[in-house]
Amino acid sequence: MYKINDEDNSIKKVEVKPFSGLGYREREHLQEWIAKNPHVFGEELLIIQKEFSGFADTNERLDLLALDKFGNVVVIENKLDDSGRDVVWQVLKYASYCSQLTKTNIKDLYQDYLLKSGSNLNAEDALNDFFETEEYDELQLNVGNTQRIIMVAAKFRREITATVLWLINYKLRIQCFKTTLYMTENEKYVHFEQIIPVQDIEDYMITMAEKAQSDVTSQANEHIRFELRQRFWQQHIEKANQRFDLYKNVSPSKENWMAGASGITATGFNSVITRNHARVELYISRPVKEENKFIFDELYKHKNEVENQFGSALEWERLDEKKASRIKYQLDGVNYFNEEDWPQMTDFMIDAMDRMLFVFKEPLKVARQELLKYLKQSEE
Helix, strand or coil: CEEEECCCCEEEECEEECCHHHCCCHHHHHHHHHHHCHHHHCCCEEEEEEEECCCCCCCCCEEEEEEECCCCEEEEEECCCCCCCCHHHHHHHHHHHHCCCCHHHHHHHHHHHHHHCCCCCCHHHHHHHHHCCCCHHHCCCCCCCCCEEEEEECCCCHHHHHHHHHHHCCCCEEEEEEEEEEECCCCEEEEEEEEECCHHHHHHHHHHHHHHHHHHCCHHHHHHHHHHHHHHHHHHHHHHCCCCCCCCCCCCCCCCEEEEEEEECCEEEEEEECCCEEEEEEEECCCCHHHHHHHHHHHHCCHHHHHHHHCCCCEEECCCCCCCEEEEEEEECCCCCCHHHHHHHHHHHHHHHHHHHHHCHHHHHHHHHHHHHHHHHHHC
């Protein structure tokens, strides 16, 4: 790495320093940097535990444990300056231990990590948020032999890289990231560079991981779930069409939600069913986050009037940390897998949706007019 000097049109090499030489330590520094910023590996990872030693009949302790977006467990092993000669054997043992972790084990590990980190988050909710799903029960975590390994070091010995490349030929998912500490007169920088495998092989391996994730999903369970949803929505649509026209042109879906138009693009009236609740909502999900928040804020101005007409309090979720926003009304304690709950769920959602369509009719018109003004001003 070189620093550019514009004054004399020259470049000067930036010094590379050993981590330990500047007082940095493996656990106190490198491990914490990664735990707080796992995106240094170029993908979304969720750290679920660190310094994990919960393996039966052994006192061994892995550095960091994570999940990737496909639900695979990722073992992360950090070495400060030199990889050492035994790191491959070390991470293979960790991966084999982690292959035994169940979905419940993973949730409990993550809950423990959240508590130790001082977070009040619920592990199930946080997992749903990371995987962008409504139902925790549908998550597939650590299925089959899909465990991954990431090794981090400033220098990898030749025997390590040779062994890793050999293992990759047998479709083990192992990555090596080289860390480099750069220092200028006033600042320090750390760079993470993937050196094994090369990008073309990585793309191939990700494709294989996606296929594996799909293959291990139980086709029988999917069929049951989808068939149940379609039958539920079939009877729901037939009854709903007797009260309002929202679903006149909608077919029964295998999804756990069904949407109808509101008059504003990408803002819909949704009915949602899960294993834990049924709900109706006005879901605002335009491509631009600021537009969603604008629509929500315009509707929120009518909150008291809307709730008085609706007859109950609604949940107004601006969701500042997310792109979308929503306003919902929910019935807890029902499960669409239990067909005895269907009449209660259907009656609740049809009645609530009928009222939502009425109370939001005028506020949506106003919000649409204000949105058009807002967009016009933005263009100017």
